[in-house]
Structure formats: structure tokens, C-alpha cells
Amino acid sequence: MRRRLLALLLLAAAAGGVWLWQQGAPRVPPPSEERLAALRQRRQALQERFRELTASQEDQALGGAPAAGLLIGIPTSFTTTLIDQLVTGLFSQVRVRLRDQHVRVSDDVRGKVLFGMRTFGRFDLDVDVAEVSGELRPGAPRVVFARQRIAVTLPIRLVEGHGRANLHLQWDSRGLANAICGDIDVRRDFSGSVAPRAYRVSGSFELGSESGAIVLTPRFPDLKFRLRVRPDAASWRAVDQLVDDQSALCRTALRKVDVHAKLEELVGRGFEVKLPARLLRPIRLPAGVQQSLRLQGIDLALDLTHAVLSVSSERLWYGVDVQTRRAQAR
Amino acid sequence: MRAAAALVACAALAGGCRGERPEAIRARAEEARLALQIRGLQELVEAAERGDLLRPGQVLIAVGESVLQDLLAASLPQEREVAGRFRVRLEKVSVQFRASRSLVELRGRVSAKALPGTFADLRLVGGLHRVEIHPGSGLLTGELMLDEFEVVRAAASGSQSDALETLIEELGRERVETFAELLPPFEIPIKVEQDLHIAGFGDGPISVAGGRLPLRLSVVRLMPLAGRLWVVLDAASGPWTAERLEDGR
Numbered sequence: 001m002r003r004r005l006l007a008l009l010l011l012a013a014a015a016g017g018v019w020l021w022q023q024g025a026p027r028v029p030p031p032s033e034e035r036l037a038a039l040r041q042r043r044q045a046l047q048e049r050f051r052e053l054t055a056s057q058e059d060q061a062l063g064g065a066p067a068a069g070l071l072i073g074i075p076t077s078f079t080t081t082l083i084d085q086l087v088t089g090l091f092s093q094v095r096v097r098l099r100d101q102h103v104r105v106s107d108d109v110r111g112k113v114l115f116g117m118r119t120f121g122r123f124d125l126d127v128d129v130a131e132v133s134g135e136l137r138p139g140a141p142r143v144v145f146a147r148q149r150i151a152v153t154l155p156i157r158l159v160e161g162h163g164r165a166n167l168h169l170q171w172d173s174r175g176l177a178n179a180i181c182g183d184i185d186v187r188r189d190f191s192g193s194v195a196p197r198a199y200r201v202s203g204s205f206e207l208g209s210e211s212g213a214i215v216l217t218p219r220f221p222d223l224k225f226r227l228r229v230r231p232d233a234a235s236w237r238a239v240d241q242l243v244d245d246q247s248a249l250c251r252t253a254l255r256k257v258d259v260h261a262k263l264e265e266l267v268g269r270g271f272e273v274k275l276p277a278r279l280l281r282p283i284r285l286p287a288g289v290q291q292s293l294r295l296q297g298i299d300l301a302l303d304l305t306h307a308v309l310s311v312s313s314e315r316l317w318y319g320v321d322v323q324t325r326r327a328q329a330r
Numbered sequence: 331m332r333a334a335a336a337l338v339a340c341a342a343l344a345g346g347c348r349g350e351r352p353e354a355i356r357a358r359a360e361e362a363r364l365a366l367q368i369r370g371l372q373e374l375v376e377a378a379e380r381g382d383l384l385r386p387g388q389v390l391i392a393v394g395e396s397v398l399q400d401l402l403a404a405s406l407p408q409e410r411e412v413a414g415r416f417r418v419r420l421e422k423v424s425v426q427f428r429a430s431r432s433l434v435e436l437r438g439r440v441s442a443k444a445l446p447g448t449f450a451d452l453r454l455v456g457g458l459h460r461v462e463i464h465p466g467s468g469l470l471t472g473e474l475m476l477d478e479f480e481v482v483r484a485a486a487s488g489s490q491s492d493a494l495e496t497l498i499e500e501l502g503r504e505r506v507e508t509f510a511e512l513l514p515p516f517e518i519p520i521k522v523e524q525d526l527h528i529a530g531f532g533d534g535p536i537s538v539a540g541g542r543l544p545l546r547l548s549v550v551r552l553m554p555l556a557g558r559l560w561v562v563l564d565a566a567s568g569p570w571t572a573e574r575l576e577d578g579r
């Protein structure tokens with residue numbers, strides 16, 4: 001009985017083993033030598049076809065590529081985009097804030113009295129500008145590639161400026177006016193906006209190479225612009241009120257000063273601001289050759305020689321020859 | 331009873347030892363490699379026929395075969411243990427880039443750990459499998475794929491011919507994959523930046539917020555041609571992202 005049971009168990013195990021073998025058996029036989037030969041032939045045919053196609057395309061697409069051990073080709077279109085985005089991005093973040101500026105005008109006021117010209121008095125008009133600010137808005141730059149430089153013209157607009165100032169008017173009456181009008185010493189605060197104005201920045205980036213990469217170095221003149229303040233309506237009313245508050249004869253004298261016009265001229269002349277040259281900095285294009293490497297646990301030093309830089313119709317090319325050596329142990 | 335035991339033994343052997351012969355395994359591996367190469371070549375040929383093998387807006391990086399050869403050679407000789415049973419010493423390397431095919435050949439010697447005085451010449455042949463931008467370092471990194479290996483009697487084999495025959499026979503049974511780990515990953519000494527950063531500053535009445543311009547470069551094609559490996563990258567940039575000025579403006 002026990003022997004029969006054991007035999008049955010063994011037969012069941014054998015059947016299971018055969019079933020498992022069938023499940024795991026390869027369904028596809030290995031490739032024949034003819035099949036492999038056909039694949040090798042197909043590969044060779046494709047390589048020859050590729051050689052034919054690239055023989056002419058290589059001249060077009062890779063034309064102008066210099067001979068070098070390591071070569072980087074940056075498209076001129078991509079470079080243009082980078083310059084566009086960097087320049088407009090930077091200029092859109094320029095804020096101007098002038099503080100504690102002072103301007104002044106003074107003069108004698110003369111007029112005809114009876115049969116001759118007389119001096120009515122002297123005025124001093126001081127304007128203390130607490131703050132005048134403005135922002136720049138760049139337009140779309142124009143980027144043109146030349147041989148070893150990239151010319152850039154960028155339109156800029158001065159916008160959204162404000163100013164706060166204090167006006168101090170002193171009137172020193174002379175002669176007959178002194179008896180009638182006397183002296184005046186008044187102050188008024190006023191505010192206004194900065195007159196928008198368009199400018200143009202023109203310069204270039206020079207092509208060069210440094211530490212294994214193409215570097216574009218900016219060559220731009222200083223950009224100077226003026227913040228011209230235009231007092232707002234409320235400020236003009238305050239200035240006019242300053243005169244209207246005087247007696248009739250004093251108003252006559254002050255109207256000869258024409259405070260309105262003097263103030264407009266003073267603040268309208270504007271305050272000069274110069275953009276620093278370091279606003280535009282050298283641009284290192286985003287692929288560069290490294291001068292050290294670690295391979296299989298060994299530190300290697302790379303000596304770069306015979307650097308070449310050129311411009312084709314489609315790309316900026318930077319190439320170097322490379323000598324590899326094991327780095328000195330530290 | 332004895333017949334049943336024999337049947338079980340055969341079934342067990344059939345179930346547990348159904349592995350193929352080494353020749354069949356090598357044939358399958360070569361078929362797979364050829365299929366992969368053909369697929370890659372077809373893609374290149376189709377792109378060339380369409381005329382968009384290279385587009386004007388793509389970044390190109392070219393590595394001369396002698397440059398990569400010198401880089402790989404600088405790390406030689408290398409000695410490694412393989413599969414727990416063999417000792418391999420790689421001594422020489424040669425690199426070729428020709429008509430869409432990259433060829434990397436490493437030469438050295440192999441011995442069995444059990445037969446330390448006996449060695450054979452070993453030749454490993456492979457090609458570039460993949461090149462990509464390492465996300466951390468920004469360096470171009472690549473992998474080599476082993477296509478075949480060849481073992482021949484060394485000119486000076488060092489020991490008795492029986493031991494050498496044993497070694498060569500043992501090596502002949504090995505799969506390509508056994509030696510695949512000998513092909514090192516490599517780096518091309520070109521770094522690709524992920525962004526361009528310009529710091530802000532203040533200068534008298536002028537203040538300028540800095541910012542970053544993100545860059546998106548990725549490898550889309552490899553072309554071994556006329557002694558150079560051309561690595562083709564798609565490139566895009568932007569938008570500019572301004573940083574906050576330190577004074578809170």
C-alpha cells in the first residue's frame with residue numbers, strides 16, 4: 001500500500017515536472033546563421049545608404065565646422081534668443097530712484113515805473129526734490145550677427161515715474177514795492193509724474209572664448225537719460241494759490257516772476273541718470289569644455305590647445321584639441 | 331519502482347535543466363544587437379531622407395575618435411574580477427566613428443582564478459549605446475554596449491596547453507553579458523549648463539534685480555561620421571525669471 005502511494009506521488013511529480021518544462025520551453029528557436037547573415041547585410045545596406053545621404057548633407061549642415069578634437073556648435077538662432085531674453089529680462093528690472101536733489105533759480109524782477117525801469121525785487125526759487133523715480137521698459141531687441149561680433153539695438157522706454165519735492169519761494173521787495181508788498185517766504189510741497197520718453201541702446205557683443213567656452217563680451221556706450229518731472233494738477237493749483245494769497249500789488253509783482261513758468265523750467269530740465277556699464281555682463285554660452293575628468297576612479301587632467309572660434313551661417317563654432325594625462329596626485 | 335524513480339529523474343532534469351546551448355544563446359544575443367543597430371540606422375536614414383537629420387536650431391557637439399580613445403586609454407590598464415571566476419586585465423583601447431557606426435575595441439588578457447598561471451588574449455568589441463546629459467553634473471555621460479568578445483591563445487600562454495584548452499573552453503561557454511560590465515561608462519568632457527544666472531546689483535540711483543534664464547537641452551541623436559561622434563541636442567530657453575531685490579523692492 002505504501003509502495004503504491006509512493007509510486008503515485010512520484011508519477012504526479014514527474015507529470016508536474018514535464019508540465020513545468022513545457023511552460024518554460026522557448027517558443028521560438030534561436031536564429032539561424034542565414035537569418036543572422038541577412039541581418040548583417042541589412043545593417044550594411046543601411047550604413048551605405050546613410051553614407052550616401054550624408055556625403056552631401058554633411059557639407060551643408062556641418063559646413064564651416066572647424067577641425068578640432070572637441071567641437072561645440074551653438075546655433076545663431078539660439079544665441080539670438082538667449083541675448084533677446086537676457087537683455088530684455090535685465091532691462092525690465094531696472095529701477096531708478098534719485099533722492100535729495102536740489103535745483104535753484106534766482107533773479108531780479110524789473111518793470112517800468114512812470115518813466116523808467118525799476119527793480120521791483122529779487123526772487124529765489126529753491127526746489128528740493130526728495131525723490132524722483134522711474135522704471136525702464138525694453139522693447140524687442142534687434143540682433144544681427146557679423147563676423148566676430150553680434151550687434152544689438154534695444155529700444156527702451158522710461159515709464160511709470162513719480163517725484164516728490166518741496167518748493168521754497170523767497171521774494172525780497174525793493175524800492176516802492178517793498179513798502180507795498182514787503183517780503184515773502186513761503187513753502188509748498190508738490191508732486192508729479194516723470195515724463196515718459198523713448199531711448200535706444202546700441203552696442204554689440206564680441207565673440208571670444210574663455211576657459212573652454214564661447215563668451216559674449218558686451219561693448220555698449222553709457223546710456224544716459226533724464227528724469228523730467230511734470231507737477232500734477234493739484235501741485236500747480238498750490239503754486240497758483242501761493243501767488244493768489246498775496247495782496248493785489250504783491251500779486252502783480254509775483255506775476256512778473258512767473259513762478260509757474262520758472263518751476264516748470266526747473267523741474268522740466270530733468271535730472272540726468274547714467275546706467276552703469278556693468279548692467280550688461282559677459283554671457284557664457286551654455287556648453288563648455290571641462291579641463292578635468294574622473295574616469296574609472298582615475299583623475300584626469302585635460303590640456304586644451306589650439307582653440308578656434310568661428311561663425312558660419314547657422315552656428316557659432318568653438319573647438320579645441322585635447323591632451324589627456326593623469327592628474328598629479330595631491 | 332525503479333522505473334518510476336528513473337522517470338522522475340528524467341522529468342526533474344527536463345524541468346530544471348532546460349537551458350540552451352552556448353551557441354544558441356550567442357546567436358540570440360547577436361540577433362538582438364543587430365535588430366537594435368538596424369532600428370537605429372533606419373531612424374537615421376529616414377531622418378536624412380526627410381532632410382531633418384540636423385536642424386539649424388540644434389546644438390552640435392563633436393568628439394574626435396582619438397579624444398575618446400585617449401580618455402579611455404588614460405584609465406588603463408585596469409584589472410577586474412569577472413563572474414567570480416575570471417581575472418581580466420584590460421590594456422589597450424581603440425575607438426572608431428565611421429558611417430553611423432561607433433566601434434570601441436578593448437584588448438587585454440584573461441585568466442581563470444583557478445588557473446592563475448594560464449591566460450589567453452581577450453578582445454571585447456562594442457559600441458556607443460547612449461549619451462545623455464547627467465542631471466547633476468551637466469556632463470555628457472555615455473554607456474558602451476558589448477557586441478562580442480573573442481578569446482584566442484596568447485602568444486605566450488604561460489602554462490601547459492591542457493590548462494589553456496580548459497580556460498578557452500570555459501570562456502567559450504560564457505555569455506557576452508558576463509564581460510559586459512568590463513565596458514566602462516564614460517564622460518565626454520563637455521558640460522552643459524541648466525540655466526544662466528545674472529546677479530542683481532545696486533549702483534547709486536540704479537538698482538537692477540537679477541534673474542535666471544532656464545535652459546532645456548537634451549540629446550536627441552548620435553551620429554558617428556568620418557572620425558567624429560556628433561551629439562545632436564535640442565535646445566530651448568526661457569522664460570526669464572527675475573529675482574527679488576535684497577531691499578524688498
